[in-house]
Amino acid sequence: MTWAWLIGAVLFLILAPLAGGLIAGIDRKITARMQGRVGPPLLQPFYDVGKLFEKERVVVTTAQNFYVLAYLVFIALAGALFFAGGDLLLTIFAFTLAHVFLVLGAYAAHSPYSHIGAERELIQVMAYEPMVILAAVGLYMVANSFYVADIAAVAVPAILYLPGVFLGLAVILTIKLRKSPFDISTSHHAHQEIVKGITTEFSGPTLGTIEIAHWYENIFLLGLVYLFFAWNPVVGVIAVVLTYLVEIFVDNTTARVRWQAALKTGWFAALIGIVNLAILSYMMIGGV
Amino acid sequence: MQTLLFLILFPIIAACLLLFVKRTALRYVVVVISALAIGGATIYLLLRHISAGAVYFAVPSGTVDPLMVVIEMGLALFIIYMGVKFKNYLAIALAAVQAALVVYLETTYSGSLHVVNNLFVDQFSIIMALIIGIIGSLIAVYSVSYMETYHHHHPEVRDRQRTFFFVIFIFLAAMFGLVFSNNLMWVFFFWEITTITSFLLIGYAETEEATKNAFLALVMNLLGGIAFVAALIILAATEPLSGGIDLAGVLSSGDAAVILLPAALIGFAGITKAALMPFSSWLLGAMVAPTPVSALLHSSTMVKAGVYILVRFAPVFAGTLTGFSIGLVGGLTFVLASAIAISQSNAKRVLAYSTIANLGLIAACAGVGTYMLVWAAILLIIFHAIAKALLFLGTGMIEHRIGSRDIEDMEGLIVRMPRMAVMMFIGMAGMFLAPFGMLISKWAAIEAFVQAPFGLIFIAILAYGSAVTVFFWAKWMGKLVAVTREQERVEKGILEEPWAPLYILTGLVVAATLLFPLISSVLIEPYVLAIYGATARMAQANVAIMLLMMALLLLLPISFLLFKRSAKHLPAYMGGRPATEDRRFAGSLGLTREAQTRNYYLNDYFGEAKLFRPGLAVCTALIIISWILAGVAL
Numbered sequence: 001m002t003w004a005w006l007i008g009a010v011l012f013l014i015l016a017p018l019a020g021g022l023i024a025g026i027d028r029k030i031t032a033r034m035q036g037r038v039g040p041p042l043l044q045p046f047y048d049v050g051k052l053f054e055k056e057r058v059v060v061t062t063a064q065n066f067y068v069l070a071y072l073v074f075i076a077l078a079g080a081l082f083f084a085g086g087d088l089l090l091t092i093f094a095f096t097l098a099h100v101f102l103v104l105g106a107y108a109a110h111s112p113y114s115h116i117g118a119e120r121e122l123i124q125v126m127a128y129e130p131m132v133i134l135a136a137v138g139l140y141m142v143a144n145s146f147y148v149a150d151i152a153a154v155a156v157p158a159i160l161y162l163p164g165v166f167l168g169l170a171v172i173l174t175i176k177l178r179k180s181p182f183d184i185s186t187s188h189h190a191h192q193e194i195v196k197g198i199t200t201e202f203s204g205p206t207l208g209t210i211e212i213a214h215w216y217e218n219i220f221l222l223g224l225v226y227l228f229f230a231w232n233p234v235v236g237v238i239a240v241v242l243t244y245l246v247e248i249f250v251d252n253t254t255a256r257v258r259w260q261a262a263l264k265t266g267w268f269a270a271l272i273g274i275v276n277l278a279i280l281s282y283m284m285i286g287g288v
Numbered sequence: 289m290q291t292l293l294f295l296i297l298f299p300i301i302a303a304c305l306l307l308f309v310k311r312t313a314l315r316y317v318v319v320v321i322s323a324l325a326i327g328g329a330t331i332y333l334l335l336r337h338i339s340a341g342a343v344y345f346a347v348p349s350g351t352v353d354p355l356m357v358v359i360e361m362g363l364a365l366f367i368i369y370m371g372v373k374f375k376n377y378l379a380i381a382l383a384a385v386q387a388a389l390v391v392y393l394e395t396t397y398s399g400s401l402h403v404v405n406n407l408f409v410d411q412f413s414i415i416m417a418l419i420i421g422i423i424g425s426l427i428a429v430y431s432v433s434y435m436e437t438y439h440h441h442h443p444e445v446r447d448r449q450r451t452f453f454f455v456i457f458i459f460l461a462a463m464f465g466l467v468f469s470n471n472l473m474w475v476f477f478f479w480e481i482t483t484i485t486s487f488l489l490i491g492y493a494e495t496e497e498a499t500k501n502a503f504l505a506l507v508m509n510l511l512g513g514i515a516f517v518a519a520l521i522i523l524a525a526t527e528p529l530s531g532g533i534d535l536a537g538v539l540s541s542g543d544a545a546v547i548l549l550p551a552a553l554i555g556f557a558g559i560t561k562a563a564l565m566p567f568s569s570w571l572l573g574a575m576v577a578p579t580p581v582s583a584l585l586h587s588s589t590m591v592k593a594g595v596y597i598l599v600r601f602a603p604v605f606a607g608t609l610t611g612f613s614i615g616l617v618g619g620l621t622f623v624l625a626s627a628i629a630i631s632q633s634n635a636k637r638v639l640a641y642s643t644i645a646n647l648g649l650i651a652a653c654a655g656v657g658t659y660m661l662v663w664a665a666i667l668l669i670i671f672h673a674i675a676k677a678l679l680f681l682g683t684g685m686i687e688h689r690i691g692s693r694d695i696e697d698m699e700g701l702i703v704r705m706p707r708m709a710v711m712m713f714i715g716m717a718g719m720f721l722a723p724f725g726m727l728i729s730k731w732a733a734i735e736a737f738v739q740a741p742f743g744l745i746f747i748a749i750l751a752y753g754s755a756v757t758v759f760f761w762a763k764w765m766g767k768l769v770a771v772t773r774e775q776e777r778v779e780k781g782i783l784e785e786p787w788a789p790l791y792i793l794t795g796l797v798v799a800a801t802l803l804f805p806l807i808s809s810v811l812i813e814p815y816v817l818a819i820y821g822a823t824a825r826m827a828q829a830n831v832a833i834m835l836l837m838m839a840l841l842l843l844l845p846i847s848f849l850l851f852k853r854s855a856k857h858l859p860a861y862m863g864g865r866p867a868t869e870d871r872r873f874a875g876s877l878g879l880t881r882e883a884q885t886r887n888y889y890l891n892d893y894f895g896e897a898k899l900f901r902p903g904l905a906v907c908t909a910l911i912i913i914s915w916i917l918a919g920v921a922l
Contacts, residue, residue, distance in 0.1 A: 061857070096721070097837075
């Protein structure tokens with residue numbers, strides 16, 4: 001084993017916030033155009049977060065800072081593990097740990113709005129978790145390894161084996177990117193928000209931290225999408241861009257649904273993934 | 289061999305001694321000394337046999353065997369007596385059937401009922417012994433003052449503490465006997481003892497509900513007992529082929545078809561004891577007993593006997609459709625019990641459903657029975673025992689302090705009982721979060737099922753099951769960590785349970801995770817290797833990352849020092865109304881109102897009423913299918 005894995009991890013830790021912020025800027029620009037507005041400057045997300053860090057530290061309870069810090073640390077760790085070529089399942093579990101910390105931060109504030117946001121965030125976790133695990137299992141079945149490095153090195157197009165899994169992943173990607181119609185715990189859009197959901201009680205540098213963690217996670221998610229097309233980097237990048245554009249389009253053309261619909265959709269997406277995997281394993285080993 | 293005999297016999301002596309101890313202080317001394325002796329002996333056993341593999345001991349059984357039969361008959365008479373007293377005729381009938389079968393077995397096949405090596409110890413036995421010896425003893429120590437407080441809170445319950453502690457230690461002795469016996473007749477004998485002891489403990493309060501639930505547990509476990517005897521009869525009848533009642537002989541028997549049916553019957557006994565569906569109701573009913581009893585039943589004894597026997601027979605189940613159906617019973621139990629746990633607000637019921645779920649997962653691993661899955665199953669047994677004991681004891685203490693076991697009433701526990709809340713937090717993290725033990729096991733199970741034939745259905749079960757698990761634990765954690773204002777600390781009490789067992793268990797949750805590579809390489813891998821000729825282990829790189837995560841988790845609380853000075857505190861947002869820190873806000877008409885928060889229980893989707901019955905039906909069908917398949921193979 002060479003030091004390549006370390007380079008991947010370090011590059012992720014340094015570049016992911018920059019790339020994530022940039023993507024957020026492009027996202028806002030495209031969203032604005034879709035809505036017939038001009039939109040903010042490309043670097044607006046950076047200005048926003050920078051401003052957040054200059055604001056006064058205001059909290060409901062000191063403990064919430066701790067949970068948010070833990071959230072950022074474990075998101076960054078999980079993403080670094082992914083880009084270091086590490087175990088995909090462990091990456092997923094580390095992300096779950098990170099999200100539980102964010103949820104606990106919202107609970108700790110003991111506020112009605114953040115409480116509802118926390119409950120909804122947990123419903124979101126429950127909605128997307130099965131599909132995320134199945135995506136890892138699907139990639140395993142193609143690459144015969146859970147290591148991201150091995151999956152990325154597979155010479156065959158994983159997408160041809162896993163179209164259903166990819167479709168399911170695309171559905172829950174909407175939840176993970178906090179995009180409409182499944183942005184039930186907190187939204188980027190002011191028009192459909194119950195105050196600010198899970199982030200209601202977070203402000204200033206703490207809110208900035210959450211935003212950076214969100215950028216980190218988005219880069220991981222796009223990396224996960226890339227794995228399905230990793231046999232050809234050019235196709236891979238194009239696929240990632242297209243997937244994200246579709247997500248933006250969906251975001252701007254749908255209204256928030258209730259949690260029941262989010263849960264059912266997430267679990268139905270996983271069902272598509274299971275059917276795909278069943279067919280795949282039937283073809284590969286003659287048995288489910 | 290002396291250590292084994294000590295571990296089986298010493299708790300019996302301690303039990304008899306406790307029958308005569310009246311004063312609490314003295315009882316405490318006796319229990320602590322016994323606990324130290326038992327715990328110490330299990331650790332000695334570990335050090336002594338750590339690298340020895342399976343060792344068999346020829347124990348002369350000339351007088352022991354008849355004595356066991358006499359005791360079994362005595363127990364049957366006792367059940368019949370209790371059945372008459374409380375008019376439970378089903379229990380009488382089952383006890384009579386079981387006794388008749390034992391007599392039939394003893395008289396018809398007396399020539400086949402001798403085993404040279406009656407006792408044995410291998411790495412799996414050592415693991416079980418450590419769980420029973422350390423966690424069981426800690427629970428016993430905790431029980432002494434708990435029971436004092438219990439009777440203080442429940443003056444209506446007759447004080448039978450001497451019997452209580454007698455039964456607890458007999459229970460431990462029976463568990464040791466069960467995991468050390470190579471003679472299946474002996475396993476059955478100890479199996480029946482655990483049935484009776486749990487019956488007595490569940491019925492301790494002598495209320496109508498307690499008696500009813502005690503009989504429920506008794507009846508269900510007697511069903512398993514009958515299946516067990518039936519298996520013994522088949523094994524004895526086919527001795528030359530099956531290996532008879534010699535456990536090692538049966539497991540190494542070349543005739544897979546002959547031993548499959550007895551294995552399925554013993555597996556059924558395991559399912560009843562491990563409270564899988566359709567037998568989950570006895571474990572839920574068992575919560576009427578004082579909390580240490582629940583802790584004991586759920587973590588180190590009783591249900592662990594059920595999964596112990598399932599994992600022992602996993603090599604027989606491996607690759608068979610019978611094993612697959614048993615695995616499915618476990619898998620369905622896992623996903624349904626986890627889902628129902630969402631809808632429960634009673635802390636003990638949440639813990640109970642979580643236990644049932646995890647036992648289901650262990651059974652799923654054992655039923656499918658590949659070497660990687662057995663490895664994962666043993667890991668699950670270890671981590672579950674530690675974390676669950678901690679959570680039950682913690683819940684018991686919380687209940688005595690705040691007067692409720694409702695999760696909603698535990699809001700702000702971090703303020704009211706900070707030490708307890710942190711320990712509960714660690715215990716829960718141990719149940720579902722990376723990098724703690726249970727998650728390692730689930731992860732291992734996913735990797736193992738991917739490679740198992742027809743494993744996809746279990747992958748699906750695990751994917752959904754893990755998702756709901758996160759939901760019900762995290763929302764409970766959320767209640768604990770909510771920082772409430774102007775609440776007094778209630779951690780200290782006049783009657784206080786000892787903290788030491790809780791500290792030790794909390795330490796064990798963390799230590800087991802840190803030492804997990806060592807536990808795996810020293811105990812689990814040699815056992816799996818000896819049976820399957822191959823073993824699973826976690827990749828070095830992943831171990832390193834898990835340790836890194838653990839280190840981060842332990843270091844992160846230091847960050848509190850950073851925040852202390854800087855922050856300005858404001859009340860929570862109340863829709864823009866003037867609010868105070870204790871969540872009061874200016875409502876309409878000049879009234880001050882208080883905002884309250886309640887967790888989601890999603891009863892329409894995950895309610896008991898919705899999921900329990902279908903689970904019963906499907907799991908019953910699967911069990912019958914497992915028998916038919918095993919019968920066809922025969």
